[in-house]
Amino acid sequence: AQSVTQPDIHITVSEGASLELRCNYSYGATPYLFWYVQSPGQGLQLLLKYFSGDTLVQGIKGFEAEFKRSQSSFNLRKPSVHWSDAAEYFCAVVNTGNQFYFGTGTSLTVIP
Amino acid sequence: DAEITQSPRHKITETGRQVTLACHQTWNHNNMFWYRQDLGHGLRLIHYSYGVQDTNKGEVSDGYSVSRSNTEDLPLTLESAASSQTSVYFCASSGPNRMDEQFFGPGTRLTVL
Numbered sequence: 001a002q003s004v005t006q007p008d009i010h011i012t013v014s015e016g017a018s019l020e021l022r023c024n025y026s027y028g029a030t031p032y033l034f035w036y037v038q039s040p041g042q043g044l045q046l047l048l049k050y051f052s053g054d055t056l057v058q059g060i061k062g063f064e065a066e067f068k069r070s071q072s073s074f075n076l077r078k079p080s081v082h083w084s085d086a087a088e089y090f091c092a093v094v095n096t097g098n099q100f101y102f103g104t105g106t107s108l109t110v111i112p
Numbered sequence: 113d114a115e116i117t118q119s120p121r122h123k124i125t126e127t128g129r130q131v132t133l134a135c136h137q138t139w140n141h142n143n144m145f146w147y148r149q150d151l152g153h154g155l156r157l158i159h160y161s162y163g164v165q166d167t168n169k170g171e172v173s174d175g176y177s178v179s180r181s182n183t184e185d186l187p188l189t190l191e192s193a194a195s196s197q198t199s200v201y202f203c204a205s206s207g208p209n210r211m212d213e214q215f216f217g218p219g220t221r222l223t224v225l
Contacts (some may be wrong), residue, residue, distance in 0.1 A: 006154075031209055032210050041219075042218060042219075043219055044202070045216075051210070097211060098208075098210055099157060099170070099213060102147075102153075102154040105156040
């Protein structure tokens, strides 16, 4: 069965510091992986996705993620966090039926 | 621009009432999905549809139903609302390929008293 684990419920970083949000997946075949961001009171917006090719994926707003098959991970990174990055972040894996399985999310707080 | 809208944005209802949440998309997507979002659970799939007249149960479908009479709309009905169905509900749509992203609506906050 497919599933996604986001081990960190909440993370606090200082503005300008680097960020890494962890995501571990369980999927029997080649995973298709996504990161979404949700600002307060809003729907979800796609940051980036991976389904093949280069394991380092670039996304919007300066985010990137690295797919590591050996570790079943797809961690999200940003070199320098901005106050506007404060939001909830969700990792997801999609099966062959186009059904998304989301992690429980990581809430990011940015300290000025 | 194409978009996906949900109505109402906020709803308060009483236990036992029937409630219908609307979802309308102008992407011309065949795939549409309903999720609920609860603290500690992330987003969980309620129902989904791959096209007109097609509906399927998701992970948490008990107490919910959907119907798909056209491409644009997938209304979600709570047959007899329960307090456990207090949640934020999101509708999404996507293209036909597994690599296609899902586009999300703004959500409906439902409170069942």
